[in-house]
Structures are given as C-alpha cells and as structure tokens.
Amino acid sequence: MTRRTAILPARGVLMISTDLHGNWDDFAALRARFLAERDAAGSAAHWAILGDAVHGPNPEARARRPDLYDYDDRSAEIVAAILELQRDHPGQVHYVLGNHDHGHVGGRRTAKFYPDEVAALEARCTPQQRADLRALFEPALLAIAAPCGVFLSHGSPDDRLGAFADLDGVRLDPRENDAYRRHLLASILGSYGQRDEVSARLLARVSATAVPVSVVIHGHDRDEEGWFTSGAHQCCPVLFGAPRENRRYVRLDMSSRYHSVADLRDGVELLRVLVDPRRGVAVAPRRRRLWAPANARRTSPAAASRGRARPAPITGRPSTPTFHGAARAARMCALSRRPRIEGPGR
Ligand SMILES: [Mn+2]
Numbered sequence: 001m002t003r004r005t006a007i008l009p010a011r012g013v014l015m016i017s018t019d020l021h022g023n024w025d026d027f028a029a030l031r032a033r034f035l036a037e038r039d040a041a042g043s044a045a046h047w048a049i050l051g052d053a054v055h056g057p058n059p060e061a062r063a064r065r066p067d068l069y070d071y072d073d074r075s076a077e078i079v080a081a082i083l084e085l086q087r088d089h090p091g092q093v094h095y096v097l098g099n100h101d102h103g104h105v106g107g108r109r110t111a112k113f114y115p116d117e118v119a120a121l122e123a124r125c126t127p128q129q130r131a132d133l134r135a136l137f138e139p140a141l142l143a144i145a146a147p148c149g150v151f152l153s154h155g156s157p158d159d160r161l162g163a164f165a166d167l168d169g170v171r172l173d174p175r176e177n178d179a180y181r182r183h184l185l186a187s188i189l190g191s192y193g194q195r196d197e198v199s200a201r202l203l204a205r206v207s208a209t210a211v212p213v214s215v216v217i218h219g220h221d222r223d224e225e226g227w228f229t230s231g232a233h234q235c236c237p238v239l240f241g242a243p244r245e246n247r248r249y250v251r252l253d254m255s256s257r258y259h260s261v262a263d264l265r266d267g268v269e270l271l272r273v274l275v276d277p278r279r280g281v282a283v284a285p286r287r288r289r290l291w292a293p294a295n296a297r298r299t300s301p302a303a304a305s306r307g308r309a310r311p312a313p314i315t316g317r318p319s320t321p322t323f324h325g326a327a328r329a330a331r332m333c334a335l336s337r338r339p340r341i342e343g344p345g346r
Pocket residue numbers: 052098099100154219220221345346
C-alpha cells in the first residue's frame with residue numbers, strides 16, 4: 001500500500017505553495033527560496049507542494065489576460081526539477097496530488113485549456129518526461145499534517161474522513177476504491193471550500209487520529225489578490241490566476257502553533273513569491289472582478305486586515321455527510337457564472 005499521508009516534525013521551517021500550472025518563473029523563485037531555507041536550516045527545511053504542477057494556459061488565455069497567463073507551459077521541466085529536488089533532499093520536498101496531476105495517473109482528465117490536457121501535455125513529452133510524470137504523481141501524497149496546526153491538501157475536503165490514516169488506503173484509480181474512499185479522493189482533490197463548521201469537524205477528526213490541527217491550507221482555487229481565507233479554518237495561497245506581484249506562498253515555523261487563519265499574517269507567514277517584501281512592492285491597480293466570488297464567506301485580504309474574529313473552538317461532533325449539500329449547490333451555481341476562461345483552477 002502506498003502511503004498517501006505524511007506527518008511533519010514539530011520543528012523546522014515549512015514552505016507551502018500550490019498550483020504552479022507549468023509556470024517556470026514561479027517554480028524557480030520558490031526553489032531558490034527553498035534552497036536558501038535549506039542552507040539556513042539544513043534537514044529541518046521542508047517544502048510542501050500542493051498539486052497541479054502541470055497544465056499551463058492555451059494561446060487564447062495568454063492573449064486575453066496576459067497579466068495572469070502569458071507564460072510558456074513548462075510543465076515537464078518543472079516535474080523533472082521537483083523529482084531532482086526530492087532526490088537531492090530526501091524527505092524534505094513533499095508532493096501532494098492535484099486533480100490536474102491525477103489525470104496522468106488514472107484520474108479524470110481535465111479540460112480547462114484543452115479538451116484533454118493529459119493528452120495535450122503527454123504529446124509534447126519525451127518518453128523520459130512521460131516517465132517523470134508517473135514518477136512524481138504515482139507516489140504523491142493526498143494530505144500532510146503538521147503539529148504546528150496545519151492540514152495540507154489540494155482541495156479543501158469535507159468532513160467524511162474518519163481517520164487521517166484512512167487516506168493511506170485510497171487508490172489513485174477511482175474504480176479500485178470502495179464508495180468511502182472514492183468520496184475521500186473526489187473531495188480532497190476537487191473541493192473549492194467548505195462551510196466553516198465542516199472544516200472544523202474535519203480538523204477535529206484529524207486531530208483525534210493524527211496530530212492537532214486547526215487550519216486547512218489548500219490550493220485548487222484562484223484569487224487575484226494572491227490569497228484568501230474562508231471562515232476561520234481555511235486559507236488558500238495563490239500562484240496561478242494571480243498577477244505576478246500578488247502571488248503568495250506560506251512560510252511556517254513548525255515549532256510554533258497556528259490556531260486559525262488569523263495567525264497567518266500577510267507579509268509574515270503569507271509571502272510574495274516574486275517580490276522581496278523588505279524592498280517594498282509596487283502594487284498594480286485593482287482589477288474589477290470578472291466573476292462572482294465562488295465562496296460567499298471568503299474573506300479578502302483587505303477585509304482580513306481590518307480585524308478578524310477569533311475562531312470558535314473546534315468540536316468533534318459526528319460527521320453528517322449530507323450537511324454540506326446546499327452549500328455545495330450554491331457554490332457550484334456561483335462557479336457556473338464564471339466565464340469559462342476565468343474558471344477556477346480545476
Ligand atoms: Mn486543481
């Protein structure tokens with residue numbers, strides 16, 4: 001059985017980034033940050049990459065929103081470079097599967113920029129590059145927990161998970177899973193966000209069966225501000241779909257403790273990828289949103305900076321699988337209003 005979970009140590013530095021979607025400049029900048037952390041902290045430096053390393057924009061998207069999407073798709077080179085980092089720094093570079101990645105190893109094939117993005121990428125790959133895709137994605141994790149209080153995954157899963165280690169029994173080919181594990185896989189790869197109480201119950205379950213966690217840090221979604229939070233327990237740093245100067249990653253001190261999203265501070269834990277925050281930032285003019293926010297409870301950075309409510313304590317009430325149905329339906333309705341090219345990073 002392939003392990004699909006990891007529990008990180010209670011000391012050291014943890015970088016978290018997500019959704020590169022073939023952008024080499026973002027990858028190279030993050031790799032430089034990781035290597036600097038590695039120089040400073042040695043084997044106590046960790047980097048968690050939360051999926052969707054592959055599948056860049058098509059020419060139409062590049063022309064339509066050059067500020068967001070005008071870059072060459074270098075998916076295969078990024079995959080090779082992550083594998084090289086994993087070989088050079090064993091146990092320190094953790095790859096978590098995204099839904100785009102999943103299409104290369106038995107999952108549903110995505111169709112965001114091409115009718116079949118898996119076929120489109122693999123047609124451009126050498127045999128070695130196709131082997132690299134499998135070498136990175138087949139042993140990929142589905143979730144990471146760290147005693148500093150964070151649960152990491154590509155999407156923000158619902159509260160069906162009974163025990164953290166149940167994810168280790170999930171097979172990447174959905175047909176090989178029972179109904180429970182098919183649900184776990186679909187939820188962890190494809191959910192854009194949960195109601196706050198649903199995330200709280202997930203975190204309580206992971207806390208009871210692994211290590212204490214109180215924040216889900218996830219990818220899979222986009223925001224031009226470069227990050228967003230939902231409720232008290234979910235935070236999404238954004239690369240793909242944010243302008244260069246806004247792209248964020250998360251840097252945590254694993255000997256500290258993060259109790260809620262209020263403990264993830266812009267400029268401290270949430271850091272710009274392509275700009276040194278100490279040198280100041282020339283912020284681009286605010287762009288009008290072209291779509292309705294997918295999650296009505298989403299908190300913009302501006303609202304967050306005006307003051308965040310303290311979170312309610314996490315309670316470990318039993319899972320109620322049908323609880324989120326209405327929220328999901330409302331959310332999918334909001335998503336469907338997005339113009340296609342502006343759709344979320346699925
Ligand atoms: Mn995704």
